Amino acid sequence: MSWIVTNLWLIPAAPLAASLIILSLANSRRSIAGALAIIGQIAALALSILAFLPTLQAPGYRSVDNFTWFTFGEQTLRIGWMIDPLAAAMLLMITLVSLCIFIFSIGYMAGDKNFNRFFAYLSFFSAAMLGVVIANSLLLLFICWELVGLASYLLIGFWINRPNAAAAAKKAFVTTRIGDLGFFLGILWLYGGSGTLLFYDGGNGCLENAGLLALGVSATFVALLIFCGAVGKSGQFPLHVWLPDAMEGPTPVSALIHAATMVAAGVFLVARVYPLFSFGAIDGVTPSLIVVVSIGTITALMASLIALGQFDIKRILAYSTVSQLGLMMVSLGVGGVAAGMMHLIAHGFFKALLFLGAGSIIHGCHQEQDIRKMGGLRSLMPISFLTYAIGMMTLSGVPFFFSGGWTKEEILHATAHWHVSHIPHYLMLAGVVLTALYMTRQIIYIFFGNRRAASENAHESPPVMTLPLIVLAICSIALSVLLTPAWPWLHSYLTGEPAHFDIALLIQPMLFVSLALVGAGIGLGFVMYGKAGQEDRHRTAETDPLEHAQPALFHFLENKMWLDEIYDRTVVAWSRMAARISDWMDRHFWDGLVRGFAGLGQLFGIFSANFDERAINAGVDETMTGTRRLSRVMSAWHSGQIQTYLGIIAIGMLALLILYAWLA
Amino acid sequence: MTPTLQLFLVVSAALFSIGLLAALSRRHAIFILIGIEMMLAAANLNFVAFWRFSPQPQPPIGVMVAIFSIAIAAAEAAVGLALVIAIYRHYRTTNVDQLDQLQG
Numbered sequence: 001m002s003w004i005v006t007n008l009w010l011i012p013a014a015p016l017a018a019s020l021i022i023l024s025l026a027n028s029r030r031s032i033a034g035a036l037a038i039i040g041q042i043a044a045l046a047l048s049i050l051a052f053l054p055t056l057q058a059p060g061y062r063s064v065d066n067f068t069w070f071t072f073g074e075q076t077l078r079i080g081w082m083i084d085p086l087a088a089a090m091l092l093m094i095t096l097v098s099l100c101i102f103i104f105s106i107g108y109m110a111g112d113k114n115f116n117r118f119f120a121y122l123s124f125f126s127a128a129m130l131g132v133v134i135a136n137s138l139l140l141l142f143i144c145w146e147l148v149g150l151a152s153y154l155l156i157g158f159w160i161n162r163p164n165a166a167a168a169a170k171k172a173f174v175t176t177r178i179g180d181l182g183f184f185l186g187i188l189w190l191y192g193g194s195g196t197l198l199f200y201d202g203g204n205g206c207l208e209n210a211g212l213l214a215l216g217v218s219a220t221f222v223a224l225l226i227f228c229g230a231v232g233k234s235g236q237f238p239l240h241v242w243l244p245d246a247m248e249g250p251t252p253v254s255a256l257i258h259a260a261t262m263v264a265a266g267v268f269l270v271a272r273v274y275p276l277f278s279f280g281a282i283d284g285v286t287p288s289l290i291v292v293v294s295i296g297t298i299t300a301l302m303a304s305l306i307a308l309g310q311f312d313i314k315r316i317l318a319y320s321t322v323s324q325l326g327l328m329m330v331s332l333g334v335g336g337v338a339a340g341m342m343h344l345i346a347h348g349f350f351k352a353l354l355f356l357g358a359g360s361i362i363h364g365c366h367q368e369q370d371i372r373k374m375g376g377l378r379s380l381m382p383i384s385f386l387t388y389a390i391g392m393m394t395l396s397g398v399p400f401f402f403s404g405g406w407t408k409e410e411i412l413h414a415t416a417h418w419h420v421s422h423i424p425h426y427l428m429l430a431g432v433v434l435t436a437l438y439m440t441r442q443i444i445y446i447f448f449g450n451r452r453a454a455s456e457n458a459h460e461s462p463p464v465m466t467l468p469l470i471v472l473a474i475c476s477i478a479l480s481v482l483l484t485p486a487w488p489w490l491h492s493y494l495t496g497e498p499a500h501f502d503i504a505l506l507i508q509p510m511l512f513v514s515l516a517l518v519g520a521g522i523g524l525g526f527v528m529y530g531k532a533g534q535e536d537r538h539r540t541a542e543t544d545p546l547e548h549a550q551p552a553l554f555h556f557l558e559n560k561m562w563l564d565e566i567y568d569r570t571v572v573a574w575s576r577m578a579a580r581i582s583d584w585m586d587r588h589f590w591d592g593l594v595r596g597f598a599g600l601g602q603l604f605g606i607f608s609a610n611f612d613e614r615a616i617n618a619g620v621d622e623t624m625t626g627t628r629r630l631s632r633v634m635s636a637w638h639s640g641q642i643q644t645y646l647g648i649i650a651i652g653m654l655a656l657l658i659l660y661a662w663l664a
Numbered sequence: 665m666t667p668t669l670q671l672f673l674v675v676s677a678a679l680f681s682i683g684l685l686a687a688l689s690r691r692h693a694i695f696i697l698i699g700i701e702m703m704l705a706a707a708n709l710n711f712v713a714f715w716r717f718s719p720q721p722q723p724p725i726g727v728m729v730a731i732f733s734i735a736i737a738a739a740e741a742a743v744g745l746a747l748v749i750a751i752y753r754h755y756r757t758t759n760v761d762q763l764d765q766l767q768g
Contacts (some may be wrong), residue, residue, distance in 0.1 A: 176716075639758070642696075642763065643688050643696070643760060646687055
């Protein structure tokens with residue numbers, strides 16, 4: 001085993017050490033903080049590459065390093081690290097994207113007072129996320145999962161004096177917590193059922209045959225409970241409400257956490273514990289997988305519809321993320337695990353690119369985020385435009401040159417061959433069209449048309465910000481080389497099968513279908529929104545064309561399908577009522593009980609005091625009075641009269657005599 | 665009538681009682697001393713009586729004791745008188761009722 005495999009913990013340790021050191025620095029030492037953070041990331045990247053190399057040796061490579069954490073009674077708790085193609089690919093994506101985002105943040109957060117704290121939190125997040133990826137124990141994964149959630153909370157609410165940010169951070173944490181509750185229950189059930197939380201343990205792990213058989217039918221329920229955690233973290237349908245609000249955080253945070261890495265953790269989790277989902281599968285279908293597909297489909301479609309009604313750059317991208325994650329879940333559910341993971345990795349790159357591009361635009365437009373106030377930035381911010389366009393085309397799924405196209409096609413291919421139903425397939429086709437549509441809308445509003453209010457003084461961002469954009473754009477295109485069906489290297493790397501180079505595979509019916517759909521989406525976008533930006537300089541854009549055409553529908557979408565309001569009236573209201581009841585109970589009932597006991601104590605005290613006062617003291621006083629009276633009497637006997645004394649002596653002697661005579 | 669032991673003892677007891685009475689009820693200190701002398705005399709009488717009516721011949725133990733007792737009574741009377749004189753010099757009274765400084 002090569003050195004890195006036994007020391008996998010070094011990969012998260014490097015950013016963690018950087019984070020701790022940065023926290024100890026004074027606020028003024030910015031350059032050191034930035035340098036430390038980037039060095040930590042470079043170290044993590046280098047180590048990830050080192051860890052990646054052994055996985056190329058053989059297909060289906062997996063290397064595990066388990067150790068005992070602590071013992072309790074007769075049982076031991078073992079955790080461990082592991083590396084396999086899934087983890088290695090994720091490691092590379094995370095470290096590379098993180099590095100680009102860190103470099104971008106140096107430029108973006110340059111004017112912020114809390115520069116150091118930002119990089120400390122970012123490094124901490126990076127460490128926790130890397131821990132999630134290489135964990136071999138569900139417990140260790142959960143620990144790092146929670147740390148990731150903590151980092152997300154700290155970073156969303158980074159600007160602590162903005163109440164919106166604080167509320168959003170709280171919402172994110174609580175919503176993901178609900179999912180984590182299910183996750184934790186799943187962990188408990190899994191531990192109880194299979195006796196181990198290690199994934200792979202030389203045949204005894206919970207994902208290996210022995211463990212799965214020990215679980216039996218309950219594997220489905222365990223899988224569904226663990227899926228709850230993924231639903232929370234990856235923003236799937238019922239628990240997606242935190243993701244759009246999380247855009248209150250700084251843009252690099254949105255890029256890193258809520259696009260590329262943290263939300264990917266949920267999809268990664270499903271892929272990691274896939275044997276639990278697929279246990280006992282008939283034709284590749286189990287009830288838990290059907291649930292996964294359903295939720296993914298609903299999420300994907302719902303989010304892309306809502307994105308059509310949003311005007312904030314980052315919100316559109318946030319809903320886009322939710323939608324893409326839904327797509328990934330669908331892919332995992334229908335059995336295309338490799339396809340889903342490939343899309344995840346590609347998504348990491350191009351979503352980060354899009355968010356960083358949005359950050360660049362926001363920076364260039366002096367903190368303006370409403371797309372209605374932008375326009376015509378194509379000529380003012382050329383590099384941002386070019387990279388953003390590349391990102392947009394990748395996301396929309398334009399094939400051949402862009403990685404996103406290939407991966408989407410793979411997913412569509414997988415859904416087409418699902419035996420249960422073809423509904424997800426058709427809905428995902430609709431999703432492709434919608435994705436292209438809303439991205440085209442966004443691009444037209446921002447970059448085309450006449451310049452509106454915020455574009456007046458817009459300027460291109462400094463190189464420290466545009467360079468990462470360029471790097472990520474190149475990655476998005478370069479990745480397509482690894483993803484083409486002609487040479488499905490990444491696919492076979494992930495599934496463990498050998499890859500052949502076959503140019504004929506390039507021409508597939510699905511390819512034409514997706515090409516047609518993407519083209520239709522972009523074309524429709526230009527048709528609907530093409531004139532949207534043609535307003536004179538001093539007005540914000542007129543009503544959105546969709547709003548003009550279908551005001552009710554648009555209103556529904558603009559308000560996020562009223563889901564937040566529904567939650568507010570139901571779940572939040574109930575929890576507030578429960579809080580009020582608890583408060584009343586606490587204040588009156590329990591407090592009353594305590595006060596009652598206190599009163600009892602007081603009563604006892606009064607009784608005691610009275611007893612002391614009246615009984616004991618009085619007794620003592622009486623004794624004293626008696627003694628004094630006696631002493632007065634006795635002193636009266638000491639009259640000083642000699643004859644009295646003599647008389648008493650005589651009587652005493654007489655008594656003695658009589659006594660003597662009587663005894664004798 | 666023939667003097668029996670009882671007669672002597674009764675006389676002695678009567679003498680003792682009279683002496684005790686005198687010691688207890690007279691106010692003048694000298695009179696108390698007289699009473700004490702009478703009690704001593706009664707005791708002497710007792711001694712001699714018991715000697716006279718014990719089986720004879722007998723060394724005259726009772727008489728000896730009586731003589732010693734008289735000598736001691738004399739000494740003691742001297743001391744008593746000295747006390748009275750000292751008291752008189754200090755308190756200017758011989759009335760024992762007024763000598764009650766040790767009360768309390």
